[in-house]
Amino acid sequence: MKRNKLKLLFILLGFFCLAAGYPGTWREKKSEHFIVYFTQDEKFAQDVLDAAEKDYRRIAYDLGYARYSEFWTWDKRVKIYIFADRDAFLKATGQPSWSEGMADYTNKEIVSYAWGKGFVESLLPHEIAHLVFRDFVGFKGYIPLWLDEGVAQWEEEAKRKEIKNLIQRYYDNDNLLLVSDIMKLNIEHLKGKQGVLIRATKTKDGKDGVLFLSANNLIEIYYLQSVSLIGYLIEKFGSQSFSAFCRELRDGKSVEEALKTAYPLHIRSIQEFETGWRKYLKAGA
Ligand SMILES: [Zn+2]
Known part of the structure; x- marks a missing residue:
């Protein structure tokens, strides 16, 4: 059971590129390092924003990145798009039907939909870690999977x-x-x-x-x-x-x-x- 769950997780957290920005009416919430764009559930958007800041600090510290943290402030903040539901997310991004979310290194975006605990506990720290790490190692060298x-x-x-x-x-x-x-x-x-x-x-x-x-x-x-x-x-x-x-x-x-x-x-x-x-x-x- 657990193995299957884990395997599923590996599949779900696959990384994909996407174009920056999505049409539609977005509301937003901002913190020091993130901007969350959402359409419906404001409470969930706030939870995501709070969790993202906490994750960012913990991960930056853990990877020895803390003193570079100004890289992610103001116009360099990471954008998190939360679509209202899975259909809307899939339609807007053209992702395969099994995808739960994605991150874009170049545009510093995380895109998913409001799917609860797994978003906050798994997808968010996972994708933030990808972005922090990528900021740190850059794009020049070869980084193995x-x-x-x-x-x-x-x-x-x-x-x-x-x-x-x-x-x-x-x-x-x-x-x-x-x-x-x-x-x-x-x-x-x-x-x-x-x-x-x-x-x-x-x-x-x-x-x-x-x-x-x-x-x-x-x-x-x-x-x-x-x-x-x-x-x-x-x-x-x-x-x-x-x-x-x-x-x-x-x-x-x-x-x-x-x-x-x-x-x-x-x-x-x-x-x-x-x-x-x-x-x-x-x-x-
Ligand atoms: Zn990953």
Whole structure:
């Protein structure tokens, strides 16, 4: 059950581009870093605005971004569009029928409809994290999907415990992918693929092993492991080192080089990243 829920979440939070601005009669509410556009439920719009400010501060602090916060004030505020219902949202955006919302990095917009708790607890922190992270690493360097989605999922604070429990189960059962594999996997390529995929792994005892997975299994582990790797970096070494890591990425370094520079004593290779992360899981993080 939970797995299915999680999988659904990964699908729902897909990222799509869209044109800025939507026709129609919008009312608005403003705060320091956000403008919420809504048509009907004013109370919900206010809840979203309050939650967005709180999320923004927490996420910016967590990623070591706090002192750059003026980037999001005044005319650079993030716009959040809340359509009255799902039909209106789908019609205006042309999104596929399963979509619950989307974020646009370039225009700094989050677009969804008033669907309650999931909006405030999941979609909002997830998309705000994408936007903060993107502001921080810029558009020049290559940001792999595991890193982008890892950060966004990690900042869905309400889900963190559930995700940690799940990854722990995968660790206990020797079902995790190699970090080096995560770094080079092309998930888009795997979607809808039939048959059994074979991947190398390491067991808890450090022995070489093999995993037999369906494409869906593999994608699920990939997403889970992505959150866990980010959790490891932030919980173990703190926000300052994470922001140093982001700066290296922004300056065009590869992920491996950026890790080595930001964590010179602890991550001198992908191998060491793997070993350290596994120790963190072993300690029950
Ligand atoms: Zn995402």
